[in-house]
Amino acid sequence: QQQVKQSPQSLIVQKGGISIINCAYENTAFDYFPWYQQFPGKGPALLIAIRPDVSEKKEGRFTISFNKSAKQFSLHIMDSQPGDSATYFCAAGPGNTGKLIFGQGTTLQVKP
């Protein structure tokens, strides 16, 4: 009930392509779904987050799609750039606490 499953584990995309990372959760009490980006030697940085009252949120080249009935959400990176090469984590949690359950991470490589 507390798991967040993330796929794929790794992803290689050509520059300019679309990167898609998927996550699924089990606990219907979760109401906050952030995505984090982590570069080697750094802490995770918040990219974009969504609440279940909307089905999509877009910020620049990053879009979260959310399917409440399927308990799934995904991150789309449009026009992927080599600088986007990093590890991406989805997370979920009740928005009224600091407890986030993280997916296992996706290592994205964008080839020039």
Add this chain to the structure above:
Amino acid sequence: KAGVTQTPRYLIKTRGQQVTLSCSPISGHRSVSWYQQTPGQGLQFLFEYFSETQRNKGNFPGRFSGRQFSNSRSEMNVSTLELGDSALYLCASSLTSGSAYNEQFFGPGTRLTVL
């Protein structure tokens, strides 16, 4: 505005020792959460502190403890270190606890190696 700072950045200890890690949240942030990151288990929640009180706790043994001071700075302590405690320990701060949209900002982490 300065980000979350964690000290020390790197630490090497031997089995059986104890260690204390420190976290200074973003100015004005009152909630601090701690996470353990390992290649095998990923990012796992340790505990959350708000107003010097532990609000939530993850599934870690009692050897892992923490506290928060009146200035919101936080420390976590691991006693009787085991090899499996080798990890990157991350601290995250947020403005408040109990918010419906609790954005967390992470520090760079403390890399703990247990020999």
